[in-house]
Amino acid sequence: MPVEGAPRDHFLVLGAGGLGAPALLGLLTAGARRLTIVDRDIVETSNLQRQVLFDVGDVGSAKATAAAAQLRRRTRDLEIDARVLDLDADNLGELLDEHRAEGVVLECSDSPPLKFMVNDACMARDLPAVIAGAQRWRGQALAVSRGVGACYRCIFEAPPPPGLAEPCSAVGVMGTAVGFFGHLMALHAWRLAQGDDHEVAGSLLAVDLMSLQIHTLRPCPRPACPACAGAGIDPDLDLKQACAALSR
């Protein structure tokens, strides 16, 4: 079912890597036609195994523009804004302000601080978002909408210190797992676009695809959560760390 005419119909995909590439394909099949794709990186050969939107001809191209070109080959009537961009608090805020009325954000990076930054910025603007992460066979996804259940910062409060956040390069990423979670993000985003916030937002879905254990948690919003209060991006977030690994 196309999202045309839905309350929100513009999808901002932040990161076109392991999660972002399948999320974009999922959005396309769900009927999305207006997209903004943000990624600062280029396609590398090692990405192709799991970032299935790309092919060998894309190696060396910017991910944002290569993703846009791949999507346009599949559908003619797409409106895509591809941005090769290092996100920071300022340009993220500007981007979200442009789409405050009609946007749904998909946070697809592998950066812990960036997930918090996007959560904070979206909550301050009443922009619904989907935030997910995956490592090895396991991952989690959360749709957030201000005033509807817990947000990402309600649940996790702060990013892990660098020494305790194991990078994907150390623990590995299964292409199947990020594919699953990327499509799940697209489904959540599509539902947020339809205005189904009260049905989808605030439930943390944690899935282990090896054991097929699915855990759905619906925690209470944290009473003192600054993001839910609309405080905006936490100035203590390490933006260099946040933007260092958008989509690898």
Next chain:
Amino acid sequence: MKHGHPSPSTETLAALRRSTTTPATMPTVRIPTPLRKFTQGNEEVSISGANVGELLTNLEAAHPGIRERICDDKGKVRRFVNIFVGDEDIRFLKNLETEVTDNDEISIIPAIAGG
């Protein structure tokens, strides 16, 4: 039956490890992927404990090294880690003093950032 093991002996440690094979009598702790290296790859372990704090102490005794990944040096649960007893976040209960029963399932859920 619940047991407290604040300073477990070698025999107690062995008993705790053996106890993982009798899940029907103790709370079950679901171990997230990044911490399974401490549990010999097991995704679930059965550990005794009357409350979450006691359970974490016994978890550390049976699987050394795991507690510091869950709690900070002051003993508080790290901010990016959530512990649920069933579907209830312990922050909204009694934190580490939250009671657990033999049939409870305890989930340790850290933020996962990979993508």
